[in-house]
Amino acid sequence: MSVRVYVPTTLAGLAAFHAAGEVPAGTDHVEPEGDDEDSEYDALMTAAAASAELAPPDGRRVVLVAEVPEPGAAVPMRLVVSVHSDTEDRPAGADPEDDLAWFATQEIPDLIGGVGGG
Template sequence: MRVYIPSTLRLLDVACHTGEFGPPPLTAYAVTPALREWYAEGDDEELEYAAMAQAARASVGLLAADPGTPRRRVVVACEVSAIPPADGTVELGDARLELQVVVPWTTVAAAHVDSAEAAAVVGQAADLWGAAQNGDDDAVFALDSCEGEDLLWYATQEIPDLLAAEGPNGRQA
Protein backbone atom coordinates (compact mmCIF):
# COMPACT_ATOMS: atom_id res chain seq x y z
CA MET A 1 0.00 0.00 0.00
CA ARG A 2 1.28 3.48 -0.83
CA VAL A 3 1.51 5.65 2.27
CA TYR A 4 2.57 9.26 2.59
CA ILE A 5 4.70 10.18 5.59
CA PRO A 6 4.79 13.87 6.52
CA SER A 7 8.32 15.02 7.17
CA THR A 8 10.79 17.90 7.11
CA LEU A 9 14.16 18.21 5.40
CA ARG A 10 15.86 17.58 8.75
CA LEU A 11 13.80 14.43 9.42
CA LEU A 12 14.31 13.26 5.83
CA ASP A 13 18.07 13.63 6.29
CA VAL A 14 17.96 11.56 9.50
CA ALA A 15 15.90 8.82 7.82
CA CYS A 16 18.17 8.77 4.79
CA HIS A 17 21.25 8.31 6.97
CA THR A 18 19.76 5.85 9.49
CA GLY A 19 17.93 3.84 6.84
CA GLU A 20 14.50 4.12 8.44
CA PHE A 21 11.60 6.25 9.60
CA GLY A 22 10.75 5.68 13.23
CA PRO A 23 10.23 4.99 16.01
CA PRO A 24 6.61 3.88 15.87
CA PRO A 25 3.91 4.86 16.02
CA LEU A 26 4.29 6.89 12.83
CA THR A 27 1.52 9.03 11.46
CA ALA A 28 1.05 8.41 7.75
CA TYR A 29 -1.63 9.09 5.17
CA ALA A 30 -3.10 6.72 2.60
CA VAL A 31 -6.24 5.94 0.68
CA THR A 32 -8.29 4.76 3.66
CA PRO A 33 -11.89 3.53 3.55
CA ALA A 34 -12.94 6.88 5.09
CA LEU A 35 -11.18 8.81 2.31
CA ARG A 36 -12.59 6.54 -0.40
CA GLU A 37 -16.11 6.97 0.99
CA TRP A 38 -15.75 10.77 1.15
CA TYR A 39 -14.46 11.00 -2.44
CA ALA A 40 -16.83 8.39 -3.85
CA GLU A 41 -16.50 9.81 -7.37
CA GLY A 42 -12.70 10.11 -7.25
CA ASP A 43 -10.45 7.77 -9.18
CA ASP A 44 -7.36 6.22 -7.61
CA GLU A 45 -5.08 9.05 -8.73
CA GLU A 46 -7.36 11.69 -7.18
CA LEU A 47 -7.56 9.70 -3.95
CA GLU A 48 -3.77 9.37 -3.78
CA TYR A 49 -3.46 13.13 -4.33
CA ALA A 50 -5.95 13.82 -1.53
CA ALA A 51 -3.99 11.58 0.86
CA MET A 52 -0.73 13.29 -0.11
CA ALA A 53 -2.32 16.73 0.42
CA GLN A 54 -3.31 15.74 3.95
CA ALA A 55 0.27 14.59 4.60
CA ALA A 56 1.60 17.90 3.24
CA ARG A 57 -0.65 19.78 5.67
CA ALA A 58 0.65 17.62 8.51
CA SER A 59 4.20 18.48 7.42
CA VAL A 60 3.42 22.13 8.25
CA GLY A 61 2.70 21.00 11.82
CA LEU A 62 6.12 19.32 11.97
CA LEU A 63 7.70 22.55 10.74
CA ALA A 64 5.87 24.48 13.45
CA ALA A 65 7.35 22.14 16.06
CA ASP A 66 10.90 22.61 14.71
CA PRO A 67 11.55 26.30 14.01
CA GLY A 68 15.17 25.58 13.06
CA THR A 69 14.39 23.46 10.01
CA PRO A 70 13.94 25.00 6.54
CA ARG A 71 10.37 26.03 5.83
CA ARG A 72 9.65 23.48 3.11
CA ARG A 73 7.02 20.78 3.35
CA VAL A 74 8.23 17.24 2.77
CA VAL A 75 6.07 14.20 2.05
CA VAL A 76 7.72 10.82 1.61
CA ALA A 77 5.88 8.21 -0.46
CA CYS A 78 6.53 4.64 0.72
CA GLU A 79 5.26 1.22 -0.19
CA VAL A 80 4.41 -0.61 3.04
CA SER A 81 2.08 -3.26 4.32
CA ALA A 82 -0.56 -1.33 6.24
CA ILE A 83 -4.16 -1.92 7.06
CA PRO A 84 -6.26 1.25 7.13
CA PRO A 85 -8.56 1.68 10.11
CA ALA A 86 -12.00 0.28 9.41
CA ASP A 87 -13.58 0.52 12.84
CA GLY A 88 -15.38 3.83 12.33
CA THR A 89 -13.10 5.80 14.65
CA VAL A 90 -11.92 8.18 11.93
CA GLU A 91 -13.79 11.05 10.38
CA LEU A 92 -15.19 10.77 6.90
CA GLY A 93 -12.53 11.92 4.42
CA ASP A 94 -9.62 11.28 6.80
CA ALA A 95 -6.58 9.63 5.22
CA ARG A 96 -4.59 9.43 8.47
CA LEU A 97 -3.41 6.16 9.94
CA GLU A 98 -0.82 5.10 12.48
CA LEU A 99 1.91 2.72 11.49
CA GLN A 100 3.04 0.54 14.37
CA VAL A 101 6.31 -0.38 12.66
CA VAL A 102 9.58 1.23 11.66
CA VAL A 103 9.46 2.07 7.95
CA PRO A 104 12.68 0.99 6.19
CA TRP A 105 14.31 3.41 3.74
CA THR A 106 14.13 0.64 1.14
CA THR A 107 10.34 1.19 0.96
CA VAL A 108 10.72 4.84 -0.12
CA ALA A 109 9.38 5.39 -3.63
CA ALA A 110 9.88 9.17 -3.83
CA ALA A 111 9.95 12.40 -1.86
CA HIS A 112 7.75 15.41 -2.57
CA VAL A 113 9.33 18.69 -1.42
CA ASP A 114 8.45 22.36 -1.70
CA SER A 115 10.70 24.53 -3.84
CA ALA A 116 12.90 27.00 -1.98
CA GLU A 117 10.66 29.76 -3.34
CA ALA A 118 7.72 28.40 -1.33
CA ALA A 119 9.55 28.94 1.99
CA ALA A 120 7.88 32.29 2.75
CA VAL A 121 4.32 30.96 2.28
CA VAL A 122 5.06 27.72 4.11
CA GLY A 123 6.95 29.54 6.87
CA GLN A 124 4.01 31.85 7.52
CA ALA A 125 1.68 28.85 7.75
CA ALA A 126 4.08 27.10 10.17
CA ASP A 127 4.28 30.24 12.32
CA LEU A 128 0.48 30.36 12.50
CA TRP A 129 -0.06 26.59 12.89
CA GLY A 130 -1.28 26.78 16.49
CA ALA A 131 -3.74 29.56 15.70
CA ALA A 132 -5.00 27.62 12.67
CA GLN A 133 -5.64 24.58 14.86
CA ASN A 134 -7.72 26.84 17.09
CA GLY A 135 -9.82 28.02 14.14
CA ASP A 136 -8.35 31.51 13.58
CA ASP A 137 -9.59 32.48 10.10
CA ASP A 138 -6.42 34.34 9.05
CA ALA A 139 -4.23 31.46 10.21
CA VAL A 140 -6.40 28.91 8.41
CA PHE A 141 -6.12 31.05 5.26
CA ALA A 142 -2.31 31.03 5.60
CA LEU A 143 -2.37 27.25 5.99
CA ASP A 144 -4.67 26.85 3.00
CA SER A 145 -2.31 29.05 0.96
CA CYS A 146 0.30 26.30 1.09
CA GLU A 147 -1.93 24.18 -1.09
CA GLY A 148 -1.27 26.62 -3.93
CA GLU A 149 2.40 25.63 -3.83
CA ASP A 150 3.30 22.57 -5.87
CA LEU A 151 5.48 19.92 -4.30
CA LEU A 152 8.45 18.90 -6.46
CA TRP A 153 9.04 15.20 -7.06
CA TYR A 154 12.38 13.57 -6.22
CA ALA A 155 13.21 9.99 -7.12
CA THR A 156 14.84 7.95 -4.38
CA GLN A 157 18.29 8.26 -5.94
CA GLU A 158 17.92 12.08 -6.08
CA ILE A 159 17.17 12.50 -2.36
CA PRO A 160 20.82 12.39 -1.19
CA ASP A 161 21.68 15.12 -3.72
CA LEU A 162 18.73 17.23 -2.51
CA LEU A 163 19.92 16.85 1.08
CA ALA A 164 23.54 17.61 0.17
CA ALA A 165 22.43 20.82 -1.60
CA GLU A 166 20.66 21.82 1.60
CA GLY A 167 23.83 21.29 3.65
CA PRO A 168 24.07 20.19 7.28
CA ASN A 169 20.80 20.31 9.20
CA GLY A 170 18.78 21.09 6.09
CA ARG A 171 20.25 24.55 5.39
CA GLN A 172 20.97 25.51 1.81
CA ALA A 173 24.68 25.14 1.12
Protein backbone atom coordinates in the same frame (compact mmCIF):
# COMPACT_ATOMS: atom_id res chain seq x y z
CA MET B 1 -0.39 -6.84 -0.61
CA SER B 2 1.12 -3.43 0.12
CA VAL B 3 -0.38 -0.15 1.22
CA ARG B 4 0.79 3.25 0.01
CA VAL B 5 1.49 5.67 2.85
CA TYR B 6 2.40 9.34 2.84
CA VAL B 7 4.77 10.36 5.65
CA PRO B 8 4.96 14.07 6.51
CA THR B 9 8.39 15.24 7.61
CA THR B 10 10.95 18.01 7.20
CA LEU B 11 14.34 18.11 5.48
CA ALA B 12 15.97 17.44 8.87
CA GLY B 13 13.58 14.52 9.41
CA LEU B 14 14.36 13.16 5.95
CA ALA B 15 18.07 13.41 6.73
CA ALA B 16 17.56 11.48 9.99
CA PHE B 17 15.49 8.77 8.30
CA HIS B 18 18.06 8.47 5.52
CA ALA B 19 20.93 8.15 8.02
CA ALA B 20 19.03 5.54 10.06
CA GLY B 21 17.98 3.64 6.93
CA GLU B 22 14.33 3.62 7.99
CA VAL B 23 11.32 5.60 9.08
CA PRO B 24 10.68 4.50 12.69
CA ALA B 25 7.58 2.54 13.64
CA GLY B 26 4.74 4.73 14.83
CA THR B 27 5.70 7.72 12.68
CA ASP B 28 2.58 9.61 11.64
CA HIS B 29 1.40 8.89 8.12
CA VAL B 30 -1.60 9.37 5.85
CA GLU B 31 -3.28 6.59 3.90
CA PRO B 32 -5.43 7.34 0.85
CA GLU B 33 -9.11 6.49 1.18
CA GLY B 34 -9.09 4.71 -2.20
CA ASP B 35 -6.83 3.56 -5.04
CA ASP B 36 -7.75 6.38 -7.42
CA GLU B 37 -5.60 9.40 -8.29
CA ASP B 38 -7.85 11.85 -6.45
CA SER B 39 -7.59 9.87 -3.18
CA GLU B 40 -3.81 9.69 -3.51
CA TYR B 41 -3.56 13.42 -4.24
CA ASP B 42 -5.77 14.18 -1.23
CA ALA B 43 -3.53 12.01 0.97
CA LEU B 44 -0.43 13.76 -0.38
CA MET B 45 -1.86 17.22 0.33
CA THR B 46 -3.03 16.15 3.81
CA ALA B 47 0.52 14.96 4.53
CA ALA B 48 1.89 18.22 3.07
CA ALA B 49 -0.27 20.23 5.46
CA ALA B 50 1.00 18.11 8.37
CA SER B 51 4.56 18.66 7.14
CA ALA B 52 4.01 22.42 7.13
CA GLU B 53 3.15 22.19 10.84
CA LEU B 54 6.40 20.28 11.51
CA ALA B 55 8.66 22.59 9.51
CA PRO B 56 10.09 25.87 10.76
CA PRO B 57 8.17 28.93 9.46
CA ASP B 58 10.50 29.35 6.47
CA GLY B 59 11.23 25.64 5.94
CA ARG B 60 10.21 23.17 3.28
CA ARG B 61 7.38 20.69 3.36
CA VAL B 62 8.56 17.13 2.72
CA VAL B 63 6.43 14.02 2.19
CA LEU B 64 7.82 10.51 1.76
CA VAL B 65 5.75 8.04 -0.23
CA ALA B 66 6.25 4.37 0.59
CA GLU B 67 4.69 1.04 -0.33
CA VAL B 68 4.49 -0.87 2.95
CA PRO B 69 3.21 -4.31 3.92
CA GLU B 70 1.89 -2.99 7.25
CA PRO B 71 1.08 0.65 8.05
CA GLY B 72 2.55 1.83 11.34
CA ALA B 73 5.54 -0.52 11.25
CA ALA B 74 9.08 0.71 10.63
CA VAL B 75 9.60 1.52 6.96
CA PRO B 76 12.98 0.61 5.49
CA MET B 77 14.11 3.38 3.16
CA ARG B 78 14.21 0.82 0.33
CA LEU B 79 10.37 0.83 0.46
CA VAL B 80 10.22 4.59 -0.13
CA VAL B 81 9.19 5.08 -3.76
CA SER B 82 9.38 8.88 -4.01
CA VAL B 83 9.77 12.13 -2.13
CA HIS B 84 7.65 15.23 -2.61
CA SER B 85 9.07 18.54 -1.43
CA ASP B 86 9.02 22.26 -1.91
CA THR B 87 11.89 23.24 -4.19
CA GLU B 88 12.87 26.18 -1.99
CA ASP B 89 12.21 27.44 1.51
CA ARG B 90 8.67 28.73 1.90
CA PRO B 91 8.02 32.24 3.14
CA ALA B 92 5.77 32.61 6.17
CA GLY B 93 2.13 32.68 5.09
CA ALA B 94 2.75 30.70 1.87
CA ASP B 95 -0.31 28.99 0.42
CA PRO B 96 -0.58 25.55 2.06
CA GLU B 97 -2.27 24.23 -1.10
CA ASP B 98 0.77 24.79 -3.32
CA ASP B 99 1.85 21.61 -5.08
CA LEU B 100 5.06 19.85 -4.17
CA ALA B 101 7.78 18.78 -6.60
CA TRP B 102 8.42 15.06 -7.16
CA PHE B 103 11.87 13.61 -6.49
CA ALA B 104 13.22 10.12 -7.11
CA THR B 105 14.71 8.31 -4.12
CA GLN B 106 18.17 8.63 -5.72
CA GLU B 107 17.84 12.41 -5.24
CA ILE B 108 17.50 12.21 -1.43
CA PRO B 109 21.21 12.94 -0.82
CA ASP B 110 20.90 16.09 -2.94
CA LEU B 111 17.75 17.16 -1.08
CA ILE B 112 19.33 16.76 2.34
CA GLY B 113 22.77 18.10 1.46
CA GLY B 114 23.67 20.88 3.86
CA VAL B 115 20.56 20.43 6.01
CA GLY B 116 20.67 22.28 9.27
CA GLY B 117 17.39 22.54 11.12
CA GLY B 118 14.82 22.69 8.25
